[in-house]
Amino acid sequence: MQLAASKQGRAWRALLTATLVALSGAALMGGAPHAAAQEASRRAWLGVELEPGPSGGVIAKHVITSSPAAKAGIVDGDQVVSADGVPLEDPKQLVARVALAGPGNTVNLRIRxxxxxxxxxxxxxxxxxxxxxxxxxxxxxxxxxxxSLSTVAGTVPANVGALRGNVVLLDFWATWCAPCRLMAPQLSKWHTTYAAQGLRVVGITSDNVGVATKTAQALSMRYAVASDSAESTSAAYGVSALPTMFVIDKKGVIREVLVGYDPSRHAEIEKLLQTLLAEPAPRP
Known part of the structure; x- marks a missing residue:
């Protein structure tokens, strides 16, 4: 699998893992995947994006679905007052507590x-x-x-809700991202093959319209392309590496996520597209 870290990658550093450092792109690109997996298995994970509280403690800015934190009943906006009886003033204190505890162990948190x-x-x-x-x-x-999307090529609706009733393949990419360029021909192929059946492929790039237009033309992108130069849409989708692709069904529900360029999964994604295209359209 190949990927490139995006500017939003710094948001992942706030995710509560054993440390604030995410797995490096080099490891994920095949340099040492087994070693990276072993290292990850030794790092404890709570599954919370944290920020300092306005009057002490730390705030659970976002709780990852199905994470240990979510299973324990922590929700977005909760204030974590203490960990194992120690008052918290900084997110790093909680990160350290989680690292000390390790995977498979519990950490006692007081929530407000x-x-x-x-x-x-x-x-x-x-x-x-x-x-x-x-x-x-x-x-x-x-x-x-x-x-805040700006159209680069094709027809890009103001919102994803306008595509309800279609299957949507949403691809986050950038000009400087080599794996993204490798993905473009496959996206064009899927667009050509399945557009008549209701597939809508939309590429969203962090590049400005001018740069994105030149790249879209150079790569012969046959699908719709939009610029998200402020990266606000990327942030809403939690994108931290490129390319990242979301498969969205006719009801507007995300059914699969693919991070990085991984040709071994393309057949799986295409089969999913065929399945979703065969599903009935939702009632108005």
Missing amino acids: RGGQERDVSPTLAPFPGRDQILRLDKVGTFAPAWK
Whole structure:
């Protein structure tokens, strides 16, 4: 699998893992995949994006779906007051506690919500890797709204909701991303093959319209392309590496996520597209 880190990658550093450092792109690109997997299995994971609280403690800015934190009942906006009896003033304190505990062990957290406090004891899991984290968080949920997109090529609706009733293949890419360029011909092929059956391929790039237009033409992109130069839509989808692709069904629900360029999964993705295209359209 090949991928490139995006500018949004710094958001992943706030995800609560054994450390604030995510797996490096070099390891994920095949340099040492087995070693990277072994290293990840030794890192504890709670599954919370943190930020400092306004008056002490730390805030659970975002809780990953099906993560240890979510299973323990922690929700977005909760304030984590203490960990194992130690008052928290900085997210790094909680990161250190999780690292010290290790996978398979519990950490005792005091949570404040709506002026009331309660204790939870999530069991920490091994760090699953960012591909799986994104899948846990997004698959089965409605596709987030698009924000501040500018059309580069083709027809790009103002929002993903306008494509309800179609199967949508949403690909986040950039001009400087070599794996993204490798993915473009396959996306064009799927567009050509399945557009008449209701597939809509949309490429969203962090490049500005001018740069993106030249690249789209150079790569003969036959599908719709939009510019997300502020990366607000990328952030809404939790994109931290490129390319990242979302398969969205006719109801607007994310059914699969693919991070990186991985030709070995293309047949699987195409089979999923065929299955989703055969599903009935939702009622108005």
